[in-house]
Amino acid sequence: MDYSTITKLLNKYWEGETSITEESQLRDYFNQDEVEASLKEYKPLFDYVKKEQSVKISNDFEAKLKAELGIDEPNVVATKTRRLNFYLLRAAAAAIFIFGVFFLYQKSGAIEQQRDLVYEDTYEDPEEAYLKAKEVLLLLSSKMNKGTGTAAASMKKAEKATARIKR
């Protein structure tokens, strides 16, 4: 910043007419190691301001205040969080147990119903049931024999093809 600008700002400063920004510019200028010889007499004032601004309360002020007030806030919060989690876990476990019991009950009902269907008698007369069963088994047997015949024919064709390849 040039000399005339600083002089103008300084005059405004003494009159109490500078803005916060202008005062900051003045501080920046005078906090340099070297300033214009004619402005040197004002430098200590700005050095003093800078020094004052760096003054801070002791680092353990907050801890001391907390002790004075008898506050143990972080532990209180932590305990609350732990309690909340514990309650949530208990609620979740209870819900899982109830649903589990419910589904097991449902499942056992369905199994019972299936069992009833499997063992339900369809014929009252055992003789008639025997004849019907025999008929069904014979039909099954004839179908199986038919399938075996087709398979044997296919095998013969395969054997012929193998023989031709060998020749």
Place this chain on the structure above:
Amino acid sequence: MNWKEFTQLVMPHKDKLYRFSLRFVGSEVEAEDVVQEVMIKLWNQKDEIHKLVSIEAWCMRLTKNLSIDKMRSKHKRTNAIPEGYDMPAKQASPHHLAEVRDAVSRIHRLIAALPEKQKMVIQLRDIEQMTYDEISKALSIPVNNVKVTLHRARQKVKAQLLNVESYGL
């Protein structure tokens, strides 16, 4: 309001309050006691905090009153400089160090010798960079009064500075 919320709200002002109190009481221990007292009072009214227009202004007013009470009750001079108070941050040659320390101490004494209101206004404006409006609220004085007081304070400082430079006083 819990402790965490409270500290987030008021702790940013602790250094400003401390410096302001230090200006009056001149003792680091006493200034810290004042700030602690201010914080305790505020904590005791924590449920009313939201009703305050400006926490900073409220704290500043209380700091000022408590500091002045402390100062007056002990009949203490406010221009006492605590040990190591004006030590420069940067290392320099011993001669330069002594010179700067001397100059800074001189300004400290010069400002400390100002009338109470001028001292407060110049502190809040030049050190804390508060606006006229903020100073007005913190000190409970009209904005125009702040401007006039600041003008007078700076004129006095300027005269003293030039006086010192010319006559080495």
